[in-house]
Amino acid sequence: MRQEVFMAGIGGQGVQLAGQILAEAALEAGLELSWFPLYSPEVRGGPTTCTLVIADGPVGSPVVGGDADMILMDRAAVAMHLPGLRPGGLVVINSSLAGTDFERDDVKIVAVPANEIAAELGSERAVNMILLGAFVGATGVVARRFIERALHKVLPERYHEYIPLNMAALQRGAELVAEQPLRGD
């Protein structure tokens, strides 16, 4: 098993935190992984990406080129990275910011109105977890219980009261995949 994930968005959306949670979850699940974050020089508001490779054996190249599946969190990320997705690849897109009109029909697209769902859940910060939930739902890369463990590890103690909210967000994202047939399937 080898799952490559590329995540992109703008600083402050929680791209790196989503990456870190998925990485820790893979570690909890006993898998091998490599996680490479890339920030723009701006601390907040600039483009930010990370690449994760999760495998049940040696990871090999942490550089994945166009091989990775994707989570794209805003319009700029879609414009920049969607053209590079390999045919047949999977992409989870935040349709709240990027709309639903995409120029690829040879890839599997999961469009998630993450900002609206986050507002329903009562926390705009949950956007990244909703999108991660959709990705995990579509790929089954790690079981959700490992993500819950990862949250305990990654989040500072004072935020642990928000873990149920994060798990609910993850759940909503995953359900959405079950509800919508993948475009391009």
Place this chain on the structure above:
Amino acid sequence: MKKQRIAAGVQSLLTEEATCLATTEAREPIYTRPDSLTDTPMRFCPGCTHGIAHRLIAEVLDELGIKQRTVAIATVGCSVFAYEFFDTDAVQAAHGRGPAVATGIKRCEPDTIVFTYQGDGDLAAIGLAEVMHAAARAENFTVIFINNAVFGMTQGQMAPTTLMGQKTTTTPRGRSIEQGGFPLNVCELLAQIPGVAYLERGTMTSPKYVRQAKRSVKKAFQTQMDGLGFSLVELVSSCPTWWHMKPLEALKWIEEVMLEQYPLKVFVDKLEAGE
């Protein structure tokens, strides 16, 4: 007048030595090589004050009883062979890096007594950053700074401390603002830094000044032993060879010309202040 006095002093030393030789069995020698100097003959030019500076440091190490735990840092310039003359542990540092090397030694072995012996090229040109930042960090070691207004080892080029109008091999028409800019007064710069605990400028042109210089060297080492912070003694020194002067003329030039630019002064003394 002064010339005669010095000559008389030398004469009396010679007479004394003759007396010692004549009565070795009867009298203890009154003037011997300090324990902290090796018996390697010094190779400095005639009339150069490096030899006096070495001896003063060695006497101080003897008197304070710290020879066994001292590390001398030889630097680059005429100071380069200092490790041959000080009978202590020694480390040779790259040009200007003495204070960084001293930092590494002192931080890892705080019980040692560490001093750098640096000329004006080493300290005030290539090594200015290292000495300033060692002072800023209040590093607890001692710097002996030999200022003779010229690069000696490389044969007489302009130093940062070269005086305005002074002729050197790279200021053949004399140092000018256009070509060489202004002399750098290191003590005046360092005096503003709170990490400095002892800072004095002395010279060695007469027995009086030599005794005064020894007192300041001793206070600098005492400052270090008491853990008060950075200590530096600048010794305004002679370079008869590259000043193209006779030894006595050189001493006179220090007193009459150099000390105008580099006045003798205690800049900082936290030992005296009882801090």
Place this chain on the structure above:
Amino acid sequence: MPERELITGNEAAAEGAIAGGCRNFFGYPITPQNRIPEYMSEHLPEIGGVYIQAESEVAAINMVYGAAATGAWAMTTSSSPGISLMQEGLSYMIGSELPGVVVNMVRGGPGLGNIAPAQSDYWLATRGAGHGDGRCLTFAPFSIQEVYDLTGEAFPISQKYRNPVMILADAVLASMREPCQLHERRDPPKEKPPWAVGRGAESRERNIVNSLWIDPQVLEEVNWRIEHRYQQAAEDETRWTEHGADEPQILVCAYGISARICQTAVERATEAGISARLIRPISLFPFPSQVIRDWAERTRKVLVVELSMGQFVEDVRLAIEGACAVEFMGRTGGAVMTPAEVAERIIAMA
């Protein structure tokens, strides 16, 4: 045994050094390795170690020189432009026969370049160490675990050969996170080496740490003593790994992060029916010349992959001594090749 932790290469280098016995750090900030001095400033003082932020890389390496002269286990870390500034100090360390560890998280160059991954300091690391007849023993990790392990091991190796050791990584390995198995922190030996200054002078001859030898005969002797240590290192410290087919059509040579890319590329090529074998030098100086030559003579087709205009490839060519042609594939300036591109090249060569 502590569990595996997800840490960056910078953290692995810092903790690996502490675990290996380093207690003294002197450094200067430069991207992409800033997490190392930050980590050291937090952890060394709490275990009685020394952390100093130097005024420059020039000062930092000279502080390491001073620390090493006392027999203390000391290090500095930097990235390419900072390593350039350290060349003088490294040369003095080699000449004075002092140990010490330097980690270089290589970034794109020349000049200020950028902060993206590169392997363009290969010459600087393996040929460099400033002026004169001396070199750094150089090791190149390719995973976070190896960054941790090699940085720790670098300390005793550097003490053994009385020569600086460089850990040559890159901007990807600096900021990438992977699970890393940590071990207990070892203390450095309490006893100082006999050549160290600053302690116990009353019961021994005085020690002088020096690289100045006016007499050419003496300096030549010193240089031979250093050279003999390199020859000993070639016997005892030459390291590499091999990966892939036993009867390969293509031999691939790569080190560090490029070797990770090549690992996957070799697998891809194998899936496409082309057999390849990857030789990954871990020690770059000493260089595993013999194994590369042996395999090159069997395959007659060699591909060298690195993130530079072609530096490591020279050592491969020297190892092969013209026995067969060597093809080169490089990206530079912070650009990185993908496994697919390397696989394509391997397949095209077959």
